[in-house]
Amino acid sequence: MKIVYLASEVAPFFKTGGLADVMGALPKKMQELGHEVSIIMPKYDKIPVKYLEKLEWVARLESHGDIFNLVRYPDDKINxxxxxxxxxxxxxxxxxxxxxxxxYAMFSELALRFLKEINLQPDILHCNDWQTGPVPYFLNVRYNNDPFYWDMRTVYSIHNLMYQGRFSKYSFERMGYDIGGYGLNFMEIGIGYADVVNTVSPTYAEEIKYPYFAEGLEWITNTKKIYGILNGIDVDEFDPEKNPDIIPFNKDSLDKKKENKYRLQEKLGLPKSDVALISLVTRLVEGKGLDLVSAVLENLLQYDAVQVVILGSGDRFYEDYYNYLTNKYPDKFKVYLGYNPHLANEIYAGSDIFLMPSRYEPCGLSQMIAMRFGTIPVVRxxxxxxxxxxxxxxxxxxGxxxxxxNFNADDMLYTIKVAEGIYYDRPEVWKDLIRRNMEADFSWDKAAREYVKLYEEAKTH
Incomplete structure (x- = not known):
């Protein structure tokens, strides 16, 4: 098959979250399976210079008085x-x-126009999140009379239904479209017009049928069939035997995992200790369960034999509170505000418990990374x-x-204490849990095979 992926961000070129990781890994796996793969994203000036300086001009188009260029990054396997x-x-x-x-309306339409300009005729257009929601609509409405596009089918992936792209009608009207009504919802358009729709885990595909998770779109999530395919992670990048940021270890050398813990404690200014080290690598926002964490964190620090490390940035309220706790409990708590992928790997590898109490989590990659590094998850x-x-x-x-x-701070605290009890009282069980997680398959192999089935399903529409 010829597959074109359309997304607002793709690792390693630009990343703010899990979408970029998916777009960095899934296309590579599909290429390995023998498919012809291309990716299209906007050219931001935030893309690192080492990539920008290698871009090659491919084509030029004009739209509404603006000039758009298509440029290509040289790669032997993926366009x-x-x-x-x-x-x-x-x-x-x-x-x-x-x-x-x-x-993103312009990006969506220009992507379709450039396909014809360079004579790239894919079987599947795989669109992702609200930024590419207009693509299935444009394909069905503006280009349905052009034979070049007749055999193209669209797959639309919902990575997070909370972010829908709600706007006035101005962008479409400016481009010559009249869809009636008063406003636009880019994600709703994508779901409605795509041939096949999926989201990034089986449970989330069911959850979004309910108003609590559907964010106002339950009318369409209950009428359109939505598949759930669990994301994978790049198991080579997060290989504890090969990752350059940590002391290498495997399931048979867990003493090396403990050395990673000691090194992390020393780096962060925490006392070198065998107490349970609990970590979070997360955006500091309400949806990640930070209200639960903040409600019980001081209780943990006062009464439990633990150390807690948080890496992330976000809402000022959480940042200020965690800075306050860092000063109040210098031997038990540290926060690093910002994002540092190298430190993140050290935290994944050096922690005992990884806490992820999200209110909603379409897929989640952090828990899989932590488990790959033998750190035991506590999650909602x-x-x-x-x-x-x-x-x-x-x-x-x-298990x-x-x-x-339940999204409840006391339930979370109780679960943490259960984990602590196993850690301290049943060390052999804890080691079994570590090995079990390190042996688990979180690769993209299974997901890629499921996406192939999804693409075949789309081709029958």
Whole structure:
């Protein structure tokens, strides 16, 4: 098959979250399976210079008085294309401007036009999140009379239904479309017009049928069939035997994992100790369960034999509170505000417990990375967290982590204490949990095979 991926961000060129990781890994796996793969994203000036300086000009188009260029990053296996327009995509930042509807409506249509300009005729257009929601609509409405596009089918992936791209009608009207009504919802358009729709875990695909998770779109998530395919992670990048940021270890050399813990403690200014080290690598926002964490964190620090490390940035309230706790409990708590991928790997490898109490989590990659590094997850049962973390059963010795159901701080605290109890009182069980997680398959192999089935399903439409 010929597959073209359309996304607003792709690792390693630009990343703010899990979408970029998926777009960095899934196309590579599809190429390995023998498919012809191309990717199109906007050319931001935030892309590192080492990539920008290698871009090659491919084609030029005009639209509404603006000039758009298509440029390509040289790669032997995947065609990486970027749509260039300085006014729209080179602003010193990405996302958040008042004209995002113009930015991504233009990106969606120009991507289709450039396909014809360079004679790239894919079987599948794989669109991702609200920024590419207009693509299935444009394909069905503006280009349905052009034979060049007749055999193209669209797959639309919802990575997070909370971010939908709600706008006035101005962007479409400016481009000559009249869809009636008063406003636009880019994600709703994508879901409605795509041939096949999926989201990034089986549990989340079911959850978004309910108003709590559907964010106002339950009318369409209950009428359109939505598949759930669990994301994978790059198991080579997060290989504890090969990752350059850590002391290498495997399931048979767990003493080296403990050395990573000691090194992390020394780096962060925490006392070298065998107490349970609990970590979070997360955006500091409400949806990640930070209200639960903040409600019980001081209780943990006062009464439990633990150290807690948080890496992330986000809402000022959380940042200020965690800075305060860092000063109040210098031997038990540290926060690093910002994002540092090298430190993140050290935290994944050096921690004992990884806490992820999300209110909603479509898939979640952090828990899989932590588990790959032998760090035991404590999570809330939602979305992909429920699909990947199975609660430990003391009677059957089954499971790979610890979980709680209700979005409740006391339930989370109780679950943390259960995990602490196993850590301190049953060290051999804890080692079994570590090995079990390190042996788990979080690769893209299974997901890629499921996406192939999804693409075949789309081709029958």
């Amino acid at each position: 990486y294309y970027f749509i260039e327009n300085k006014a729209l995509y080179e602003r010193g930042h990405v996302y958040g401007d008042n004209d995002e509807d113009i930015q 049962e939602t979305g992909g967290l429920k699909d990947t973390v199975h609660p430990y059963n003391v009677f059957t010795n089954e 790979n982590g610890f979980s709680f159901t």
